[in-house]
Amino acid sequence: xxxxxxxxxxxxxxxxxxPKECSIDICDICLSQIDQPDPQKLDTxxxxxxxxxxxxxxxxxxxxxxxxxAKLSDQDKLGMMYLEDETLNWAKQDESHDIHKDAHGVxxxxxxxxxxxxxxxxxxxxxxxxxxxxxxxxxxxxxxNSLVLGKINGTAIYLKCSFIKxx
Ligand SMILES: [Zn+2]
Numbered sequence: 001x002x003x004x005x006x007x008x009x010x011x012x013x014x015x016x017x018x019p020k021e022c023s024i025d026i027c028d029i030c031l032s033q034i035d036q037p038d039p040q041k042l043d044t045x046x047x048x049x050x051x052x053x054x055x056x057x058x059x060x061x062x063x064x065x066x067x068x069x070a071k072l073s074d075q076d077k078l079g080m081m082y083l084e085d086e087t088l089n090w091a092k093q094d095e096s097h098d099i100h101k102d103a104h105g106v107x108x109x110x111x112x113x114x115x116x117x118x119x120x121x122x123x124x125x126x127x128x129x130x131x132x133x134x135x136x137x138x139x140x141x142x143x144x145n146s147l148v149l150g151k152i153n154g155t156a157i158y159l160k161c162s163f164i165k166x167x
Contacts, residue, residue, distance in 0.1 A: 003027035006049035
């Protein structure tokens with residue numbers, strides 16, 4: 001079996017292109033690129049294979065390629081891929097878009113402890129969350145990856161990810 005993304009003739013694994021029940025056979029290297037949460041650590045040499053696979057007629061492959069270009073922030077290639085509306089919607093339902101990152105790009109998880117890096121007036125609560133304040137046990141906002149929920153002075157408030165730093 002050859003990899004649906006890079007066409008390497010090697011051992012492949014079934015990869016489900018979520019949220020659909022549809023899978024493609026890909027090699028371990030391509031899989032590691034899809035699973036890599038940090039865009040800085042992507043293997044850009046290996047991912048040159050996308051220049052070929054972006055023209056695949058398999059929509060599941062198109063979706064995966066589109067998501068990888070999005071992760072690479074390659075706007076040119078994203079613009080060159082003319083996906084059908086339905087395929088584009090599928091491509092955008094990417095779990096990795098739900099990743100929350102702090103001010104330094106570090107991935108945040110539920111239960112993390114963070115430090116506030118800038119004084120934040122808390123609307124409605126009548127106090128300022130001071131720079132340097134530690135907030136324990138944050139929860140990630142499911143609908144907005146720029147926000148986490150944390151408790152300050154016993155009040156649950158939303159914090160902007162760009163104003164916090166993971167400890
Ligand atoms: Zn591959």
